[in-house]
Amino acid sequence: MKKVLQITLGIVTSVGGFLEIGSVTTAAQAGAAFRYQLLWAVLLGTICLIFLVEMSGRLAAVSKHTIVEATRERFGFPFFFIVLIGMVAISFLVLVAELGGIGLSLQILTGIGFPWWAIPVSFIVWLLMWKGTFGLIENGASLLGLVTLAFVVAAVKLHPDWGTAAHGLLPSFPGDQKAKYWFVAVSILGASISPYLMYFYSSGAIEDEWDETYIPVNRFIATFGMSLGGFLSMAVLVVAALVFYPKGIDIQKFEQASMLLTTALPKWGFFLFAMSMLFACLGAALEISLAIAYFFAQGFGWNWGEDLVPSRDSRFCFTYTIIIMAAAIPLLFGVDPIKVTIISMALTSAALPLAIVPFLFLMNDPIYLGKHRNGWVSNTVVAIVVLISFVLAVISIPLEIIGS
Amino acid sequence: MNLVRDVLDKELLDCEEEPMGRVDGLVMHVGKSSQPRITHIEVGGPVPWERVHPALARLAKRLAGMWGPKRAGEVRIPWSHVETVGRDIKLDVEARETGAIAWEIWLAHHVIERIPGGGSEEADDGY
């Protein structure tokens, strides 16, 4: 019975916690610029994420190690340090974007510019980390994130031609704006396959003391939770396709995206968008801060745990305090969070091999997983998607830089 | 026992199963006729950075000298204190006594405990 409850909670928190500024921005851009054509990118990213999340949970449950712990132990400190630099740098950029997302949501609600919100928002995020427990953060933020279901409601209310939309699930080549098409595709992949999710999920499995009996639970949560989350991203894309594409609006600023729900939901749409982004970005900001702190703590062998009083894991708490404070700085100077989002999503795709290749080695290592090693399906799907993301990123990022 | 695989980079737990860092380095005695054996475990300081690049080790030493606990160099724990080698390496000493968590305690006293809600790191109940 306890496991059934955990499955339900796990799926619900996966859905509520799925969207964040990266997935919403990239999906909205895709729908506005290319109608349904890029649905395949969301699908591909989600499928890959399902496998990666399932693997993260399985590694933790069987080996009782988080991904970071296993990476350092298996590959040694020098290699681990390289991965740390890459992953922390990119996750930091995403954190800046998420804090900015909270600020922008408050901006459209109050009219007060997001730089003014930088300090209050990062203080609140820090306070929740300082005082909160893992359960409160993981479940609380994600349950609030369920307000993002408004996107699905809006998609249904706008009566899209589901047949035409379904065609978008198959990869297609763009007519014009080729460079932009592949760049947005790469950004969607980077937004879906966020490494910080993997590190957070495996740490969570250890905090929740999973063991081998949790393998089926893990599979359920990963599959259904992430699939439903993927549907949410697709809903955002579909709504953007119906609201912005016919008008020829290209989403470059948060203010433009804010009108996403007002057509389908006249009375509450604007408010729901603001609240969706606020809670979604808040949840993501908490997860990323934890993920970065976990990376340092687990890699260097510090005491760590969100349920501990801060002075019992002082280096861990010090790390996330510094990270959150630092992430507020670009926002204070008015750096546009949407621009940071787009850049960090594309960079994530380019850096995926750094996170995933060692991870795949671990998932096939009998010392860590015994008989629960990866099958050929997991290995193949992940390897192919990561290869595609990397190649597309390496090609399209320079083209986009040249183009703009 | 494969030294690299089974000992290096593994997590160290003290006699109360508290984490106290990782095995960043090993000091070995290589005799003429006998097998090389580990004499000490090295934790912290410039030891792990030495493995990446010597310049980083020098930088780590300099930064540690400017700030933080006075006893912030690397810590050497005699191999005789190792109880078990398994998923982690369990020692029969208290973390505090080895000096391996000097930074942890220093940060707790000088930064964390000064912030409201930070608690006290000497309290028995850590929750």
Add this chain to the structure above:
Amino acid sequence: MDSIQSWLATAELVGEAWLRHTTPDKYSRQTLELSRETLLQISSDLLKSPPHSVDSASLDSILTRSRVSVAQMARLIQAKDAPDFGRQLDSLRADQKLVKQLSDRIESRQ
């Protein structure tokens, strides 16, 4: 030209949304201001190296007029003057059509 049409459409969408009471005053006004500023920046860049098949003087006047409409709309929100707002919105839509025609002409000549 695509960016211009995108931001004209943004202003039009906000205008329509405000008239239907689906967006709050402050946000609508700020977004119209943002649209106007962005249009100004894009227009000045565009007119530095204007497209060949179009009379840059007429393009400039259409764009200036549309920016004035957008600015007026922002002011009228403060005054909560819906009827005048609606008239400015229609003027904006008319300019949008003209810009679209010009854009199509440029594309067909390429």
